[in-house]
Amino acid sequence: MTGLIVLTIAVVIAAIFIVYRRRTDGHVSDVATGATLNTEVELGQRATLVQFSSQMCAPCRPTREMLSGVAAERPGVTHVDLDVAENIDLVQNLDIRRTPTVLVVDGQGRVRHRITGVPKLDELNEALDDLCAVRA
Amino acid sequence: MPKQIDPRGPRFGAIITSVVLALVLLLGPTRGLPLLALQALVFAAGAVLGLQYQPYGIIYRRWVQSRLGPPAATEDSRPPRFAQAVGLAFAVVGLLAGIFGLSVVFYVAVGMAFLAAFLNAAFDFCLGCEMYVRLARLRAAR
Numbered sequence: 720m721t722g723l724i725v726l727t728i729a730v731v732i733a734a735i736f737i738v739y740r741r742r743t744d745g746h747v748s749d750v751a752t753g754a755t756l757n758t759e760v761e762l763g764q765r766a767t768l769v770q771f772s773s774q775m776c777a778p779c780r781p782t783r784e785m786l787s788g789v790a791a792e793r794p795g796v797t798h799v800d801l802d803v804a805e806n807i808d809l810v811q812n813l814d815i816r817r818t819p820t821v822l823v824v825d826g827q828g829r830v831r832h833r834i835t836g837v838p839k840l841d842e843l844n845e846a847l848d849d850l851c852a853v854r855a
Numbered sequence: 856m857p858k859q860i861d862p863r864g865p866r867f868g869a870i871i872t873s874v875v876l877a878l879v880l881l882l883g884p885t886r887g888l889p890l891l892a893l894q895a896l897v898f899a900a901g902a903v904l905g906l907q908y909q910p911y912g913i914i915y916r917r918w919v920q921s922r923l924g925p926p927a928a929t930e931d932s933r934p935p936r937f938a939q940a941v942g943l944a945f946a947v948v949g950l951l952a953g954i955f956g957l958s959v960v961f962y963v964a965v966g967m968a969f970l971a972a973f974l975n976a977a978f979d980f981c982l983g984c985e986m987y988v989r990l991a992r993l994r995a996a997r
Binding site: 730 | 984991
């Protein structure tokens with residue numbers, strides 16, 4: 720009987736967690752803190768898509784492909800892929816907790832948006848449209 | 856380039872693992888121990904010897920993979936291997952708890968192992984991938 724209860728609790732926890740994740744993953748959230756990216760990374764003129772990846776991260780590859788495609792279509796927007804292990808100080812300063820995490824940084828190096836999980840392309844394009852102020 | 860594998864293999868393994876661990880939970884801290892010991896050996900094969908020796912992976916490659924087409928993409932073999940090590944740790948704790956009559960510890964350990972396997976089987980969620988960043992930060996903070 721105890722086993723059945725534990726099993727049921729585990730399944731419920733899993734379901735709740737997944738529902739929560741599916742709701743938050745990929746969405747572009749606004750960052751109001753005014754934090755800047757302190758790094759030698761070369762910034763795009765209008766925006767930089769800063770991706771944090773780790774070696775053990777299956778969704779990082781499709782994210783990388785999506786972001787490099789977006790950067791290729793938009794003049795002034797660049798894509799940078801940083802390894803968490805090689806940039807641990809950035810990871811701590813910017814409170815990166817999982818991969819992939821993408822920070823949308825404006826032309827002045829300010830972090831404007833944050834996306835965890837594989838980004839939702841339409842939301843990303845919307846955010847970039849605002850930053851670039853011109854439809855690419 | 857780290858070793859790449861068909862990602863459906865570990866997912867298939869996670870399905871079998873979930874069923875086995877669910878049975879262990881239902882059987883309880885005494886009657887479930889032999890099955891838990893077998894699952895611990897399965898985890899150990901994958902974690903210590905490598906994924907190619909993981910019994911569920913062997914079943915997958917032998918009987919299932921041939922019926923499916925090639926995978927759409929391959930994945931790094933290290934997160935699934937790490938997941939086997941995590942599973943092994945939980946299984947060993949569960950075994951020791953069962954042997955020493957610590958029922959609560961048994962249910963918590965086996966319950967968590969089941970949770971991780973179930974998340975992977977049902978939702979393709981990779982717990983090890985998620986833990987990686989947090990572990991890296993903890994190590995750097997010391």
